[in-house]
Amino acid sequence: MFDLALSEAGAQIILATSSDDKYPPENMIDGKDDTFWTTCGLYPQEFIIKFTSLVSINTIQISCYNVKKLKMEVSSDDNQAFKTLAEKELQPSDSAPQSEEISGRNVKAMNLRVVIESGYDHFCAVYKICVHGNAERS
Amino acid sequence: MPAVIRAKCIVVGDAGVGKSAICQLFTSDGSHFPKNYTLTMGAEFMVKPVVIPDTQDTVEMYMYDSAGKEIFTDMVMKFWDHPSMMIVVYDVTSETSFSSCEKWIERVRSQKPDVPFPGALVANKIDLEQRRIVGPKAGKELAMKTGLDYYECSAKEMQNVDTPFYFLASEYYKLYQEKVELFKAFVA
Amino acid sequence: MLLLLFRSNRPPSSSGARPMTGARGQLGTSAGRPAGTATRLTTAMNPGTARPGTRGGAVAGGLALNSQVNVVDRPTTQQGLGGMKTAARGRRQVMDKTYFLGLLRSKLNDLNGEINNLNKDIENTNDENSSFLTYDKRAEVLAGEIRDLQAELGDYNILVDKLTIDEDIQDVEFDCNNLKAQNDRDSKKIEEMFEVKKQKEEYIAQLEMEIDQEKRMADNLVNDMDPKLRQKYQKLKTLNDHLLKQTEIGQQELDQLNSKIETLQEDLSMSQVKQEAVRLYEQIHELTSKRDSLIEESKQRGSPAEEREKLLKQVKEDNQEIASMERQIKEINEKIESLQDDINQYDMDIEENQGEKNQKYKELRKREETMDEFLDTFEDTKAQELKRMTELQGAIVNSLEHVSRNMGRFGSLPTPGELATMKDDLAFKEDEMKKSETTTIGLASERDKLEQDLKKLDVMEEKLHAELAVLKEKSVTMQRDLVIYSDLDKLKEQAEEKKQKLQDDRVILQKRREAFKKHIQQMTAKYEGLKSQLNDNETYTQLANLERKWQHHEQNNFSMKEFIATRTMECDYRPLSKQFYSMMDEYNQILQDKLAGKKGM
Known part of the structure; x- marks a missing residue:
């Protein structure tokens, strides 16, 4: 079990609704805590992580800030529709980033879609996202 | 590469004060002024990018030109979740429109009471000087009381309409910078 | 009526005439009538004339006590039997006593009637006169009343005016x-x-x-005078009166003629024709007089010999006259000369006798005159002279000083030659001075120019400094860049890195773009589906129509509201009324002050 959502592992952000050059979405999957991705305003914001191959997700760890409501969706294939995995409402924390863990229940997924439905402020940041799981042999 | 940040701007005010006129004028860069009064049904949606001076970044203003008629209020309030900024418009020749500004401000702020966001109080139709009832002092007082910035404009004369938008865009941009600093501060 | 009376006045003449003609009247078998009446009646019964016997006849025909008409009686004309004369205008044929009585009665009745009418008229007129008098009096009384009432009315009017003015x-x-x-x-x-x-x-x-x-008194005197004198006096008096009257008449005539002249002159002056006529008349007058004179001349001319003699005579006479006059002149001149000689001699005598004395006298007189003059102007001249003296003294002192100073320098005075050279030098130096003056002027202008240039140069120096600083910075940055750019390898590496990164970014962004596109496609498809669903919905189309109508109505509403607002603003009388009231107050105040001030006077 290892972090699937790492750029070294081949994961890619194929879609992100906000893109600031200084804080690109890649900061989420670079495995570093001090880089982050910011949203540019408006809600809902989302980003999609594509894994190299079909994987089964165990848990998802996300470290963010100012996020209020979060929704996770998976799709096993590019053409398939996304199925909701989980919806969570985070607590506001002023001094430190929020940290959440969502169980994946070993769902098989090729793409992971994270939707930030609302936030506590105009902008929010995601420092890191870790997807723990195994690669599936299809 | 220039960054683009997006802001949701809600334009509210009583019916017939000139919200649609201001928005259309701003969106068309001062060329189109709607001479005939068209009742806005629900809300009109317009996008206009505003370049922040001295930077290469743009703020895209997603304007929700809301209907002023009371009938539409409930419908319109559905559009108002997660506003980034607001513009309250009133007519200087109409005392009622001025007094209902507070009401509008309350309504919008109730959507997101925790987060403060920049706003502007705009006094429209200043070209009708003879019919002017609400003076600039009253407007400024109300703006100070509610924490907004006061602007006077005339959509018909195409005078001073862009200023509140530019101001709000720069405010929002500043806000963004602050947030980013804040984010950085956590990990530094 | 009147004619009948007239006729009655004339009976003697007619009676005299008529019976002579005799058979004019168609007398019937009337006999035994008194001549007077017969004659009268004949005149009355004459149908041939144009007398208004018709009147009487017609009346008579009706009223007369007619006896039966005797058809048998044949009317006779002048020459015997005549034709049957029918009744003229319904008159009675037989003219007998009763007929005429009847006629008379009728006439009398007429007369009475007329008299009555006249009396009535007279009475009427009398009544009217009296009533007129009474009316007149009443009218006067009423006029008097009216006058009084008018005066009252006038008073009331004045009162009303005064009340309305609030006096x-x-x-x-x-x-x-x-x-x-x-x-x-x-x-x-x-x-x-x-x-x-x-x-x-x-x-x-x-x-x-x-x-x-x-x-x-005069009369008494006259009476007291002698009878002869009185007579004379009387005669003279009458003469005086007569002459006075004549003068009066003459004066009147004169006035008339003068006025006539004036009118004629006015007319003359008005009409040009008359003026011309006047001129022409004058010309004619002149010419006639000339002609007369010429005629007289020609008359008097006589033959040329006589003329010559006449002329010669005249010439002789003239010559004689001239000669005499010349003699006279000569005599007078001689007289004048002699008198002048006498005068001169007298003068000389006088001079001889009193030569010296005279001269002395004259001299003395002259001296006296000069002394008087001198005395008159003494004071002034004295003052002037004193002033002059002081001035001259001062001048003298100055010159003395000067001289004394120069005396001191006398030793160092140059010789004439040296003086000449010095003069030359002086002239030369003067020239030089002039030249130098011009050069100073030129130099001053040049100096100004140079000052301006200097200022400009200062400004430019500042600019240059600024530029220098900028260039220094630039040079520093360029140095840095130079360092950077000199390191080609590093640059290459960096470029490669950037290129790689950009390519990676490109790949990523492309992928993202594709993902976005897909996403967008999905969303648009959803959106289109929803839109078509909406459009299919009847309710929606109805709603849309209603909404459009509502918008239209709102537009009308709004424009009308705007119109009303603008119009009410235009008609807003309040500021105007305020202005008016304030102005009226001011005006009233001024009026009050003025009146108060007037009363205080």
Whole structure:
């Protein structure tokens, strides 16, 4: 079990609704805590992580800030529709980033879609996202 | 590469004060002024990018030109979740429109009471000087009381309409910078 | 009526005439009638004439006591039997006593009737006259009343005017008093004038009395005079009267003629034709006089020999006259000369006798004159002279000083040659000085120019400094860049890195773009589906239509509201009324002050 959502592992952000050059979405999957991705305003914001191959997700760890409501969706294939995995409402924390863990229940997924439905402020940041799981042999 | 940040701007005010006129004028860069009064049904949606001076970044203003008629209020309030900024418009020749500004401000702020966001109080139709009832002092007082910035404009004369938008865009941009600093501060 | 009477006046003449003609009247078998009546009746019964016997006849025909008409009786004409004369205008054929009586009666009745009418008219007129008098009196009375009432009305009108103007009772009393005073003054004046008039009349009476007295005295004198003298006096008096009358008449005529002349002159001056006529008349007059003179001349001319003799005579006469006059002139000149000689001799004598004395006298007189002059102007000249003296003294002192100073320098005075050289030098130096002056002027202008240039140069120096600083910075940055750019390898590496990164980014962004596109496609498909669903929905289309209608109505509403608002603003009278009220207050205040000020006077 290892972090699937790492750029070294081949994961890619194929879609992100906000893109600031200084804080690109890649900061989420670079495995570093001090880089982050910011949203540019408006809600809902989302980003999609594509894994190299079909994987089964165990848990998802996300470290963010100012996020209020979060929704996770998976799709096993590019053409398939996304199925909701989980919806969570985070607590506001002023001094430190929020940290959440969502169980994946070993769902098989090729793409992971994270939707930030609302936030506590105009902008929010995601420092890191870790997807723990195994690669599936299809 | 220039960054683009997006802001949701809600334009509210009583019916017939000139919200649609201001928005259309701003969106068309001062060329189109709607001479005939068209009742806005629900809300009109317009996008206009505003370049922040001295930077290469743009703020895209997603304007929700809301209907002023009371009938539409409930419908319109559905559009108002997660506003980034607001513009309250009133007519200087109409005392009622001025007094209902507070009401509008309350309504919008109730959507997101925790987060403060920049706003502007705009006094429209200043070209009708003879019919002017609400003076600039009253407007400024109300703006100070509610924490907004006061602007006077005339959509018909195409005078001073862009200023509140530019101001709000720069405010929002500043806000963004602050947030980013804040984010950085956590990990530094 | 009148004609009948006329006829009755004339009976003697007619009676004389008619029976002579005899058979004019168609007398019937009337016989035994008194001549007077017959003649009268014949005249009355003459149908041939145009007398208005028709009137009487017609009446008679009706009223006369007619006896039966005797058809048997044949009317006879002048020459015997005549034709049957029918009745003219329904008159009776037989003219007998009763007929004529009847006629007379009818006439009498007529007359009576007329008299009655006349009496009635007279009475009417009398009544009318009397009533007219009464009416006249009443009219006078009423006129008097009207006058009084008009005066009252006038008074009331004045009162009403005064009330409407809200004039003070004091003003009214004031005016009343003024009028009273005026009336008193006028009445006094009238009394005075009356007094004056009385006086004058008395004076006139007095004068008349005096005149009478004088006249009586004159008469007495005349009576006391001798009869001869009296006669003479009388004659002279009558002559005097006569002459006076004549003068009067003559004066009147003169006045008439003068007025006539004036009118004629006016006419003359008006009409040009007349003026021309006048001119022509004058010309004619002149020419006629000329002609007359010429005719006379020609008459007097006689033959050329006579003419020559005449002329010779005339010439001789003239010559004689001339000669005599010349002699006279000569004599007079000689006289003049002799007198002049006498005068000179006398003068010389006088001079000889009193030569020296005279001269001395003359000299003395001259001296006296000069001394008088001198005395007159003494003071002035004295002052002037004193001033001059002081001035001269001062000048003298100065020159003495000068001289003394120069005396000191005398030793160092140059010789004439040296003087000449010095003069040359001086001239030379003067020239030089002039030249130097011009050069100074030129130099001053050049200096100004150079100062301006200097200022410009200062400004440029500052600019250059600024530029220098900028260039220094630039050079520093360029140095840095130079360092950077000199390191080609590093640059290459960096470029490669950037390129790689950009390519990676490109890949990523492309992928993202594709993902976005897909996403967008999905969303648009959803959106289109929803839209078509909406459009299919009847309710939606209905709603849309209604919404459009509503928008239209709202537009109308709004425009009308705007219109109303603009119009009410235009008609807003409030500021105007405020202005008006304030101005009225001001005006009233001013009026009050003015009135108060007037009263205070």
